[in-house]
Amino acid sequence: MARVTIQNYYQYRHVDKSGWKLGWTWANNETIWSMSGAFATTQGNCSSFKFQIPHSCQKSPVIADLMPDALPENRTDDCCKGGLLAAWAINPSKSFSSFEMMVGNLGANPKVQAPVNLTLMTPGPGYTCGLVEDTDPTVSSDIGGKRQLQAYRTWKSTCTYSSFVANQSPICCVSLSTFYNPKVTSCPSCSCGCRDVDTNTISCVREGFFSAPESGPLDNYDIVQCTDHMCPVRIHWHVMKNYFTHWKVKLTISNYNYKRNYSNWNVLVQHPGFSQNTTAYSFISTMLPSFGFSDDVALFWGIEYYNNELVNADKDQLGAVSTQILLRKDLDSFTLGNGWALPRRVYFNGENCQMPLPDIFPTLPNGSFSLKPAHPLFLLLIHLAFKTFVTWL
Numbered sequence: 001m002a003r004v005t006i007q008n009y010y011q012y013r014h015v016d017k018s019g020w021k022l023g024w025t026w027a028n029n030e031t032i033w034s035m036s037g038a039f040a041t042t043q044g045n046c047s048s049f050k051f052q053i054p055h056s057c058q059k060s061p062v063i064a065d066l067m068p069d070a071l072p073e074n075r076t077d078d079c080c081k082g083g084l085l086a087a088w089a090i091n092p093s094k095s096f097s098s099f100e101m102m103v104g105n106l107g108a109n110p111k112v113q114a115p116v117n118l119t120l121m122t123p124g125p126g127y128t129c130g131l132v133e134d135t136d137p138t139v140s141s142d143i144g145g146k147r148q149l150q151a152y153r154t155w156k157s158t159c160t161y162s163s164f165v166a167n168q169s170p171i172c173c174v175s176l177s178t179f180y181n182p183k184v185t186s187c188p189s190c191s192c193g194c195r196d197v198d199t200n201t202i203s204c205v206r207e208g209f210f211s212a213p214e215s216g217p218l219d220n221y222d223i224v225q226c227t228d229h230m231c232p233v234r235i236h237w238h239v240m241k242n243y244f245t246h247w248k249v250k251l252t253i254s255n256y257n258y259k260r261n262y263s264n265w266n267v268l269v270q271h272p273g274f275s276q277n278t279t280a281y282s283f284i285s286t287m288l289p290s291f292g293f294s295d296d297v298a299l300f301w302g303i304e305y306y307n308n309e310l311v312n313a314d315k316d317q318l319g320a321v322s323t324q325i326l327l328r329k330d331l332d333s334f335t336l337g338n339g340w341a342l343p344r345r346v347y348f349n350g351e352n353c354q355m356p357l358p359d360i361f362p363t364l365p366n367g368s369f370s371l372k373p374a375h376p377l378f379l380l381l382i383h384l385a386f387k388t389f390v391t392w393l
Contacts, residue, residue: 002103003138003151004063005078006120007096011089011288012268012299013161013350019083020097021121023062024132027113030103032056037079037099038063054104060117065097076100083123087266087350089288090301114155126166129159163351169193172233172353174346179240180336181362187229191354195226204230205258225256225313232257233310233348235267239341239362246326247273247334247341251283251300253348255310255319262310265321266301268347273327273334274298282307282323295344337364 006020021041031054032040040056041064049057065083066074078098086094106112118129138151173187195204204226224232234254241248253267274287274296283300290297302308302321311319334340339361346353 001100003076003098003100005096005098006085008085009088009095010161010350012087012266012347014087014090014095014264014266015083015085015122016263016349017082017084018123019065019081020085021062021064021083021123023060023117023119023121024115025060025117026115029105029107030115031105032061033102033104035063035099035101036074037076037097038065038101055101063099065099084264085122086264089286089299090264090266112153114153118157118159120159124166126161126163127159128162128165129157132157161350167351170354171231171351172235172346172348173229173231174343174353174355175234175236176342176356176362177236177238178336178341178362179238179242180364183362185356185360185362187227187231187234188354188356189228191229192231194230222260223258225258225318227256229354231354232260233262233353235346235348235353237269237343237346239336240324242336246328249325249327249341250322251280251325252320252322253310256313257319258313261312261319262349264301264308265310265349266299268297268299268345268350269343270295270297270345271343272296273330273341276328276330278328279326280323281325282321285325339363 004022006022008015031046031049033052033054035055040058040061042058042062043054043056044058044061046053046057066080067082068080070080076099078096081094081097083097084094085097086092088095114132114134116132118132120127120129132155135154135156138154140149140151141147142149170192173191175187176185177183204224206226222232224230232255234256236250236252236254238250238252239247240250251267251269253265255262268288272295278285278287278298280300282303284303285298285300288297288299300323302310307321310321313319339358342361343355345355
């Protein structure tokens with residue numbers, strides 16, 4: 001009997017629909033007699049078994065998670081999440097999944113050998129798994145924690161993610177704007193590829209001219225709105241206001257994809273301003289350790305049943321979610337000059353988004369001293385003078 005657990009330790013990368021698939025190759029001629037909490041996608045050739053038919057006879061089985069509505073007899077502890085794994089920083093209680101299986105056909109040699117060639121799809125490529133190695137046997141508790149049970153053998157493998165393996169080009173880009181400059185810094189051209197005008201394949205459609213079919217030959221394609229950047233997702237950072245002790249930003253995430261919703265999305269922003277107290281009004285947020293970044297980082301995600309799903313675009317409008325963010329100033333470092341108020345890096349669902357070059361960031365106008373917020377004492381004097389004037393009338 002084996003118990004397999006998949007644990008997601010990535011702070012801001014989750015496994016979205018249609019969920020994970022785990023594969024391996026048996027060291028010998030093992031078969032899976034039965035499973036709970038998951039299932040093998042293919043049974044394989046079990047013709048050599050005459051009486052009891054195994055769950056899977058595949059030499060290299062592929063395992064998928066059961067849905068949350070699975071029958072009780074098919075379930076086990078911590079199973080059946082539809083293959084979804086939450087990011088560790090967002091919901092650690094939903095960042096892992098387990099299943100159990102009865103393994104047989106071990107032959108005369110009772111020695112249990114580790115499987116090899118572990119693979120993880122989530123649901124596309126990107127993860128590369130290391131060797132399956134021996135580790136200290138897992139210890140669990142029984143009888144209300146009064147008795148400890150030790151597994152016969154325990155193996156572990158670490159799977160790491162690479163954006164270069166998962167995507168041929170970026171999937172998101174960043175645009176910028178500020179209250180003190182009418183110019184909007186757009187996403188860099190061809191951030192996620194360029195329009196392919198030399199072939200008949202559909203890569204994008206003009207705004208307002210497309211209605212996605214319910215089913216058909218286009219189901220396997222991402223169809224995005226034709227733009228200069230050609231990205232499925234755009235993150236827009238707008239500096240709204242400059243107060244005496246705080247400054248305000250609007251963060252907007254737009255979905256240009258006609259065929260895909262992004263469930264349980266998250267956005268990571270690297271900015272030195274996050275070293276101070278931060279309030280997001282329509283998203284949930286948390287500050288994370290720098291993880292090697294030179295500046296502080298904040299993680300934002302949607303509120304459940306409100307805006308935790310970034311819906312697809314349609315012929316009338318883009319799918320979008322947004323929030324206003326109020327940041328307290330560190331008066332020793334805060335400035336609107338030299339692009340300080342704009343983010344350094346932005347990640348969507350763990351993918352690095354294409355940023356504009358710093359030399360085209362929105363700049364301060366001449367006479368930028370006029371942008372300094374009024375001092376509270378000056379506002380008080382104006383208020384008192386006005387009150388006196390009204391009383392005199």
